[in-house]
Amino acid sequence: MWAAQYIENAKLDPHILHKKIADNIDDLKGLFSDDVLTLSGTKESLEGFTSHDEKLSWMLFVDGCSLLHILENADLRKAEPVNNRLDHVILVMRDILLLENQLPCLVLKLLWKNNNETELINTMKGFLKWHQGITSENKTELKDTMKKTWRSHCFSVQKKNEKKKEEHSVPMPNESESELPIHLLHLYRKIMLPEPSSKIRKVQGKTLG
Template sequence: MEPDQHIVSIDEHYSRKVIRIEDRPTITREERFRRLTGAGVQRRAEEPAKIQKVIFLLRDHKHFVKYFEPRVAAVGPIHHGNPKYRLGEEYKLTSKFVELCGKDINCLYEEAEMEIKQLRGCFEEEVTKNYDDEALAWMLFVDGCAILQYISCVANDNFKELNIKNDSVAFAHQDLFLLENQVPYRLLKLLMKYSGKEEQLSESIERFIGIVTNQQMKLQQKQGERDQTHLLDLLRTRLLGPFGKNGGDQDRDSQSYRNVQELKSVGIQLKRSKNNSHLREISFTRNFGFYPGYLWLPPITVDDSTGPKFMNMIAYEMCLDFENDFGISSYISFLDSLIDEANDVKDMRKAQVLRNFLGSDQQVADLFNEIGTDVVPNSDAYKDVKRQIQKYYDIPCMTWMAQVYHNHFSSPWTFLAFLGVLLGLGLTAAQTAYAVKASHPGPCEKFCMLKLKET
């Protein structure tokens, strides 16, 4: 074998297997040891996760494009430059954000450019390696201005400024909450700060998130908590609400009920949580501490954006550098345990727990069965609620009581019929008692009869 062929032979036992010298790893020994020793370094919980691609575990999802790829506009470096988002790029370049702020565009851009090192650090290295600082700074500046302009128009109900069709508005709305379509929240804060309209823009973001979550109250950030990573992180935080308390010793494998229909069969009724509660605020109570049981659920609106929003929040929780309690994954898993079929969705609608803008009840059931597949929840989430439901479910007489209630008290007509039966039984009993009493003479009648005999 000639040396200039750059091929090294392996033992003949391995049948012609060869290794090209130029294909050998070029990593130095020092780099190998640095990676090895750095592999075990734990990130601090308060450190934000990097903006990155969807984890490999979800990349082979059969509806990956539908759930994870932008529809009309690429934001950030991951999908930037894709020809199918060309029209979206043109709209971003016509953003009136700078005009709205009354700020010189050069001054505003320079502020973003000065922070490019910190902004680059908000991304996983892999997704920004093909962009130099100037290209990345300009991309983020254009995207950040367009996002703030869009949010301001939505929050203030001024879609005319966007000059785009309604269907494109809906798709753009969805695109803002894709994991691979995020820019650092630090960038948005920077642009708001130097825009001269920080207060108004901050309020617009709060109103916008309130519209998306149907929650008008801002969740107060506690001291020591990290800032939001991006808009998807902000959405997740607002939906989940504050951390709740989980108690009890519930075994994750001991749950024997399967859906709303089985809960209904033992007298457990669905109730809408008050004040548009957060997703963590699920509870279970009993009337007079016994019967019936009430499962209190926060209301949820289901439409075309529900699947992508929840799938991207689940993907965000699965990011290896994001330490979290898997709150969204746990909620979807709990909801999936309640929904098996169209009748489950129907009962949730009747209880005003769920609003269906997607289509048929079966479509909603199929959606939650799909996004709930292979989701790994936090075993401590809703532990106390599950324990209380199971304890109630295991009482043998609950099924009998539920059947009695369903047969005789489920509607005004069955209740009136039941009262009629009771009244009929009461009258029959009274008539029988009177007849028995009449057939046996009392003391006065006996005395009169004796007097008549003496005469």
């Protein structure tokens, strides 16, 4: 429902949007851990699809369009566009920030209604503005939680990248090459925590392996 609303509101062709995902499925698969791809590619879960790539492309297409619709309608004072009970919408918006629910920003960029990357990032920031829930009382605790979550995520990504380099010897892209965050939670982290100095970043790199 949310995916259909996003496509209708943006006056986009769903076939063209899905083709963008399908054409880039090899790059998108590289952004997920192997266990996630294996779990979603079992014989039982492929019922109705001709291949794992086809299923994954449809999942990313629907989930990405749905997420974009929610991000564009983040103002809880105007919850009508998401067409659901307010308490349910709040739970959905909280789930969007869970690490295990992150969609790569490349998916959102491919499905975005235009080529304005800055507009997409500002839409994501608008969502975080409404739902980060930061107060003077919980800000310190929230920062500590974000640090622990991000370090765990970075360690996992680092290990995965090292394994890929050993198997394929393909250099990983430099984050500085793109202004896009990795995903919504990464943007949240960048807002919540200041960028470390080059000296600190070097030490952290050694710590993370």
